[in-house]
Each structure stands twice: as C-alpha cells, then as structure tokens.
Amino acid sequence: MAAEPDADRAAARSGHIPVFLERTIELFRPVVEAAVEEDRQPVLVDGTLGLGGHTSHLLAEFETLRVLGVDRDPDALEMATRRLIAYRERFTPVHARFDDFDAVVAALPEDSRDGVGPTIDGILLDFGVSSMQLDVADRGFAYSVDAPLDMRMDPTTGPTAADILADYSRDELARIFRVYGEERFARQIASAIVRRRESDPLRTSTELVELLYDTIPQGARRTGGHPGKRVFQALRIEVNAELEAVENAVPGYLDLLRLGGRAVFMSYHSLEDKIVKRELxxxxxxxxxxxxxxxxxxxxxxxxxxxxxxxxxxxxxxxxxxxxxxxxxxxxxxxxxxxx
Ligand SMILES: C[S@@+](CC[C@H](N)C(=O)[O-])C[C@H]1O[C@@H](n2cnc3c(N)ncnc32)[C@H](O)[C@@H]1O
Incomplete structure (x- = not known):
C-alpha cells in the first residue's frame, strides 16, 4: 500500500491503530463479495474518516471497493486524503457532518442506485474524537495540555467550549456535566464556573483544570481519576452536538442501505450506544x-x-x-x- 508519509507519521505518533480492524473487514466482506457477483462496484461510506485508518485497510483488502470518506474536521480530511492518494480513483473525501445527507448523497457515484434511488452497500461509523485531535495541543480537547478551550471538531463553525462556559446557565452546565460526563460534582462545578466568570471568564484548559481541582473534594479526586476527564468529555459532546448527529445518522444510513447492505457502529459512550441499540x-x-x-x-x-x-x-x-x-x-x- 502506497501511503503519504506525513499522515502515516501522524498516525504512528498518535499511536493510532484502527479499532476492531480485522473484524470490520470481515463484517464488510459479504457485502463486497455480493456486489462482485452482481458485477457491481460496491460503495461504502466511512462517516468518521479520521486519519483513514479503517478506510486504508478496506481499500487495500477489497480492490473493487469505493469509499466516500466523511469528516467534519478539515485537517483530518486533508491528512487522510493525502494518505490515501494511491486510492484516489476509489476514494472520495467529503467535508461534512456525517448526518448531512444532502452532502453525502450528492457525492455518491452516479451508478450507486437501486430501484428506489441513491443507495450504499455499507456504512461505518466509528464515533467520537480521534487520537490526532486529542494530540494536537491547540485544539483544546486534552485536559493535560494548556490550550484555548476550543474543542470544535470543525474549527470553522459553531460555538467553542469557552463560549459554552461563558454563556450557559448554571442549570444547563450542571446538566451536561451530569448527563454527558456522569460527573458526581456537576452542580458544584457549574456553580464554581458561574461565580468565576462574573469576574474572569475561563479561556484555557489549565484555568478550567485549576477550577476543577479547587472544586472537587480531595477525597473524591483520589478515586475518580483526573478531575478533567469527565468535564472535558461532557464539553466536547456538547460543543460538537455529538449525540444529535448520532440520533440523525443511524436511521438515515439504515434507510440508505441497499438489500444485503451492512452497517457497523462503534460507540465509546453509553449514550451513543443506547441510541444505536434502540434504533437497531x-x-x-x-x-x-x-x-x-x-x-x-x-x-x-x-x-x-x-x-x-x-x-x-x-x-x-x-x-x-x-x-x-x-x-x-x-x-x-x-x-x-x-x-x-
Ligand atoms: C474515532 S475517529 C475515526 C478514526 C478512523 N476510523 C480511523 O481509523 O482513522 C472519529 C472521527 O470522526 C470525526 N467525526 C466525529 N463526529 C463527526 C460528525 N458528526 N460528522 C463528521 N465527522 C465526525 C472526527 O472529526 C474524527 O476525525
């Protein structure tokens, strides 16, 4: 497989190994074989392209497969596109949210249709944030690195984590920390943020981590892991409206699948998995x-x-x-x- 060195280096540096790689290939194998028997070239949507880890292996394994790689993060999309340059005839990058079905359908190959309309053979959704996003310090995803509180997967649009900390009411903040972060001290943390921002808004990850150290009782800190873990996760989910995208995407992609087509969903948060499980x-x-x-x-x-x-x-x-x-x-x- 010919690969672009920068993206490969970034993947190696961030220790990026695609999750469930061998199993994913096996789950999609029957779809590809059926298409070959019908003399068609199958089309898979990788709705969470990231650095193209799964896609590069799928394209290498199945020589007739075409992949539409969707990511809302323009940097990830650019790196993956360079990495997949050897497959440019069979790979199409799409900068969009994975539940932007107008953008996805518009990018499908002309021949990817059944009796009803545009269709796909497979959908892969590997939810969440990539190791590259966590590693790039100035994106503000990591509680261990000092950076502006941004956390947008697509830095060209939408409110940042700092905007949310400045604008949401105490109740709204407490709700997202409790529900998305399962944080025991959600109310206390929300109150501390509201008090603090009256004089000085929170701008950086270090400022937020310091506030968490001051707010979460020392005893709880000894057992509950890093105090930033749950609050940063909650903010990231809210900034990127991650659960709303999952709610829209799961039924939408199931509707797009042709007869025999397969959907593979990888969830990392219990609320994501709950949405997938309910729809399935x-x-x-x-x-x-x-x-x-x-x-x-x-x-x-x-x-x-x-x-x-x-x-x-x-x-x-x-x-x-x-x-x-x-x-x-x-x-x-x-x-x-x-x-x-
Ligand atoms: C866990 S990574 C995917 C890693 C990928 N499977 C690989 O092997 O390289 C998730 C990726 O999905 C993207 N993403 C998350 N939510 C998204 C959404 N709603 N729409 C489009 N992309 C999204 C993130 O920007 C990130 O690059």
Whole structure:
C-alpha cells in the first residue's frame, strides 16, 4: 500500500491503530463479495474518516471497493486524503457532518442506485474524537495540555467550549456535566464556573483544570481519576452536538442501505450506544401489528442482527490499543428491500 508519509507519521505518533480492524473487514466482506457477483462496484461510506485508518485497510483488502470518506474536521480530511492518494480513483473525501445527507448523497457515484434511488452497500461509523485531535495541543480537547478551550471538531463553525462556559446557565452546565460526563460534582462545578466568570471568564484548559481541582473534594479526586476527564468529555459532546448527529445518522444510513447492505457502529459512550441499540432493535423487529398470530407478508423485519448484542474488544486488542477498551460494536444487514 502506497501511503503519504506525513499522515502515516501522524498516525504512528498518535499511536493510532484502527479499532476492531480485522473484524470490520470481515463484517464488510459479504457485502463486497455480493456486489462482485452482481458485477457491481460496491460503495461504502466511512462517516468518521479520521486519519483513514479503517478506510486504508478496506481499500487495500477489497480492490473493487469505493469509499466516500466523511469528516467534519478539515485537517483530518486533508491528512487522510493525502494518505490515501494511491486510492484516489476509489476514494472520495467529503467535508461534512456525517448526518448531512444532502452532502453525502450528492457525492455518491452516479451508478450507486437501486430501484428506489441513491443507495450504499455499507456504512461505518466509528464515533467520537480521534487520537490526532486529542494530540494536537491547540485544539483544546486534552485536559493535560494548556490550550484555548476550543474543542470544535470543525474549527470553522459553531460555538467553542469557552463560549459554552461563558454563556450557559448554571442549570444547563450542571446538566451536561451530569448527563454527558456522569460527573458526581456537576452542580458544584457549574456553580464554581458561574461565580468565576462574573469576574474572569475561563479561556484555557489549565484555568478550567485549576477550577476543577479547587472544586472537587480531595477525597473524591483520589478515586475518580483526573478531575478533567469527565468535564472535558461532557464539553466536547456538547460543543460538537455529538449525540444529535448520532440520533440523525443511524436511521438515515439504515434507510440508505441497499438489500444485503451492512452497517457497523462503534460507540465509546453509553449514550451513543443506547441510541444505536434502540434504533437497531426497532429495525430488527417484526413490523406486523402486535397481536396477529402470523407475520403479515411484507411486514417482517427490515434488518437482521449480524453481531449478537454489542461486541467488545478482546483483552489482547485492549492491550495493544487502549482506545478499544470502551468500544461497543453493533452490525446489522438489510434483509428486506427498500420502499420508495
Ligand atoms: C474515532 S475517529 C475515526 C478514526 C478512523 N476510523 C480511523 O481509523 O482513522 C472519529 C472521527 O470522526 C470525526 N467525526 C466525529 N463526529 C463527526 C460528525 N458528526 N460528522 C463528521 N465527522 C465526525 C472526527 O472529526 C474524527 O476525525
């Protein structure tokens, strides 16, 4: 595989190893083989391209596969595009949120259609932030590095973490720390932020970490890990409206999948996995009205589960790739055709 040195170096430096790589390739193999049998070139959307880790291996493994690589982070998209230069005939970069279906559908190859309209063979969503984003100090994602409190995956648009800390009410701040960060001291932290900003708004990660050290009782700090971990995660989820994007994307991509097509979702936060699980259990259930003794023709499930529940990383993978420790992977395949 010919690869662009900068992006490879960045991937190596950030210790980036794609999560569940071998399994992901196997989950998509039947889709590619079916397309080849039908004399078609399959199309997969990688909605979270990142540094192109999964995509580079998928393109190397399946020589007819075409991939639309979507990322809202223009830097990631540029690095991945350079890394994938050897595959430029089969790779299309798209700068968009993964739930921007107008942008995604507009970038699909002309021939990627079924009887209903534009369609895809596969969707991969590896949610969350990339190791590269965590590593680049001035993006403000990391609590361990002093930087302006930005945290936008797409730095060209939307409010920053500093804006949220300056503008949200105490109740709103407490809610995001409690719900997205599962932070026990959410209320106390929100109150401390509101007090502090009356005289001096929080601008940098170090200022926020210092406030957290002053607010979270010392005893709790000994057992609860770094005080920044949960609050930074909560702010990142809010800044990027991450859960809203997942809510939109899961049903939207399931609708786009052609018969036999597969969706693979990788969640790292319990709330992401909950959204995925809820939608998949609806779509893998019978659509025959409850109480009827037999399945009505055309009212069977649209999708079948490929993974049994959520799959977790093996201890060996976690050893090599700590990011995989919290992953929950779910895969379904379409078993009933799309309706217009
Ligand atoms: C965990 S990384 C993906 C890593 C990738 N699978 C690889 O192997 O290199 C997640 C990527 O998705 C992007 N991302 C997260 N949420 C997004 C969204 N709503 N729309 C588009 N991109 C998003 C982030 O910018 C980040 O680059």
């Amino acid at each position: 259990s609806t779509r893998t259930a019978s659509r025959t009205p409850a109480g009827l003794p037999v399945e009505l023709p055309g009212h069977g499930p649209e999708f079948a589960a490929v993974t049994r529940g959520a799959e977790k990383a093996s201890p060996t993978e976690i050893d090599h790739n700590p990011r995989s420790a919290s992953v929950r992977v779910r895969c379904v395949r379409r078993i009933d055709g799309r309706t217009p």
